[in-house]
Amino acid sequence: MTQPDNFAGHNIHLETERLKLRPFKDADFDIAVPFYRDPDFLHAMEGAVPDEPVTSDYLKSAGKVMAKDGFLFAIVEKASGRTIGEVCLQWMNLERAKIAGEKVMRSPIGIWDKTLWGKGYGKEVVQCLMAHAFEKLGIDRFCPVDVDADNARSKALWESLGFTVAREVDDGKTLDFEMTRAKYEKAAQSNT
Numbered sequence: 001m002t003q004p005d006n007f008a009g010h011n012i013h014l015e016t017e018r019l020k021l022r023p024f025k026d027a028d029f030d031i032a033v034p035f036y037r038d039p040d041f042l043h044a045m046e047g048a049v050p051d052e053p054v055t056s057d058y059l060k061s062a063g064k065v066m067a068k069d070g071f072l073f074a075i076v077e078k079a080s081g082r083t084i085g086e087v088c089l090q091w092m093n094l095e096r097a098k099i100a101g102e103k104v105m106r107s108p109i110g111i112w113d114k115t116l117w118g119k120g121y122g123k124e125v126v127q128c129l130m131a132h133a134f135e136k137l138g139i140d141r142f143c144p145v146d147v148d149a150d151n152a153r154s155k156a157l158w159e160s161l162g163f164t165v166a167r168e169v170d171d172g173k174t175l176d177f178e179m180t181r182a183k184y185e186k187a188a189q190s191n192t
Helices: 026-036 039-046 056-068 121-136 152-160 181-190
Strands: 019-023 070-077 083-091 104-106 109-111 164-169 174-180
Touching: 019 121, 026 039, 026 056, 026 083, 039 109, 056 070, 056 083, 070 121, 083 121, 109 121, 121 152, 121 181, 152 174, 174 181
Parallel strands: none
Antiparallel strands: 019 070, 070 083, 083 104, 083 109, 164 174
């Protein structure tokens, strides 16, 4: 039997109550394309319309960068079996958020289907990835970066999880959030 394609190049499988995170496959790009053509989703993910049309190849080029620097996952809804989004647990690739002597990760995330927005799936995914990053990978800091200051949903997600703004970029148009290991462990301890 042939193995399904594994674009992500890792074999990490994670689960939450309602979702599975599995390595991203080549076929997932084809599923994503129609969602990336939706102006609302595109604005939430990219901030601006790309110069070239969003095709499977266009998404693969971005996916290659993420997969090279981290762990690219497809988000699968358990109840339906549908692939509903993407997330990458990525080693920090922006100089402004790197900290000497610390292991820092970021996590670009997108729930493709707008009908699933507001159902807590993003929060569920991020909580799962935070646990994996802090507890299994031993990171020092989790830093969601490049959050559009006008994206109320994205800001609310990070704030609801206890992240704080580490810096404002582009005259406050873009926010970088962060959570340290100490803050994560303190929150985890108070939840037990």
